[in-house]
Amino acid sequence: MSVRRRLLPALIAALALALPACSNGSAAPAGPVDLSKVTLHVGDQAGIQQALLQASGALNGAPYAVQWAEFPAAAPLLESLRARAIDIGIAGDAPTLNALAASNDITIVAGNRSPQQGGLAIIVPAGSPIKTVADLRGHTVSPTTQGSIGHYLLLQALAQAGLTAQDVKISFLQPVDAAAALQSGAIDAWSTWDPYTAVAQKEQGVRVLRDATGLASGLSFLDASNNSLDNPSLRAAMTDFVHRYNQALQWAQANPTELTGIYAKLTGRSQDVAGLVAQRSQRSGIPLTPDVVAELQRVADNYRRYGVLHNDVVVAQRIDDLGTARS
Template sequence: MQRRQFHQFLTSAVTAAAFLSPVLVHAQPRVLLRAGDQKGGLQALLEAAGELKELPYDIKWSEFPAAAPLAEALHANAVDFGTIGDAPLLFTLAAGSKVKAFAANRSDAYGTAILVRPDSPFKTAADLQGKSIATNRGSIGHFVTLKALASVGLKADDVQLRFIPPADAKLALTQGSVDAWATWEPYTALAETGGHAKVLVNGRGLWSGLGFLAATEQALADKRAVLQDFKNRVERAQAWSYQHSKEFGTTLARIIGIPANAAQLQFERRATRWQAIDAPLIAEQQRTADFYLAAGLLKQRLDVQATFDTRFHTG
């Protein structure tokens, strides 16, 4: 075979091999999903259920102590999505964040509560008049505080609201710098099991118990298939967790760094269930937004219909 013919043969052979051999084919880069988590809840759930094994994409976890800093990260496009309660989601939407909720869950509202010291003489929300209450601005703790006050004929101006993060709020309560602390799980269970506080007012009948996975509009456009897969894994993991509550409680305690009894209490008490984003749910979120408007915390009415992405399937 002449040199020129040999060169043509070799070129053709290599070209064919490039199509046939996976080693020579340029691999597509794996999608990176930037997940915002609160106190390790989602990560613990997925890890315990084995749903983080053999992922077809990568996850970068960022943990936040509360919804407010997570919402800021969403607004700054520092994370693709995160887990966030109904009230803080409304605040970040009203501030102009380009995010939408694409998955919803509902929990028992008991653990979103107003706590007082174990020796406190307070009996009802009415006893909070003129007193100081620590919470996060725009949090579900803030929302339950306003609802609890309204239920006894009081307004926000009738108490002294101190907007500080959970760790500082707990310290302020135990040291007597504030009279009450409005918070949520797992902080409520931690305070109770640690003997630092008792529940004065729980969230049942005051708060919807709704929570969401909310993603940036860019992530919804660019990573929809990955977000759908993640949502499916979360739903499967949630079902698994209630069939293996002891095993999950142990994993949850390890990952989020709290005592096992507190982890078990908050997990079993929340009884979280993932559900479809339907008309009744959207109407409930609208009532929450309208309450914030009436309380003067939103400057203009927010139409929540546009803040949901309902194209993700459940199950």
């Protein structure tokens, strides 16, 4: 069954015309909002979410317009949220926490979990003499951007191997630069995620040194600008978008081939790369329950202990769950 048929018209109409009660104390609008005049600016990384929404048809019939903004990683996406250039965007747990620690301008509004962690892994060239994480001692590693899920994975993996960040040479690089550095030998290992892991595996034949199993949560979040949340029309549009996004996630689990084709077309990636990305990006929307909040708080506490977060984050105070909001 298509996403369009599963979305109840009455629900969408209600979401379009009323502002749900919110946890941060924002007042309801005096009257209905007109979403036909709203453009929702959505941040994406490497085209993955745009492909998902387009392939599923989940945005068909939306009473507002969507304008996509593409970023190579979560850090610049979250900076754009802070700058109010976009309204909402998806980011992993670690970069979300970094943004929350750095600013009071962002709130988590929905959550999802990826069993395959979106290809998150530490990779090395196929012929590398590095066989275990412990072998990274003295070598140069890029965790991609500072505060990313790649950074968190590296720190977790090093700790598990009895090492610290001081035992390796860390080089923060944007994905394109890190990919080139790994190929040239300027770095010895790269901690990254899809589509970059998939490209390196399929096109450069890299080897996975350590995946994220047991080290990372697999959680990602839709984060919103507080300025946008305070706007009744944008809030109503974001509430509807969260529901459509979760429907698209359900559709993707049943239609990986169609998702692969759309992603390949949108991004110019090969079918092999697109197929691997589609497979490992499978995720499900989840409510932001006390258990999920506690899990994210443990990640925050770890990151604080590693010295990456410079301020404490009380996760429970930074949640406004639009995924369970109802008019």
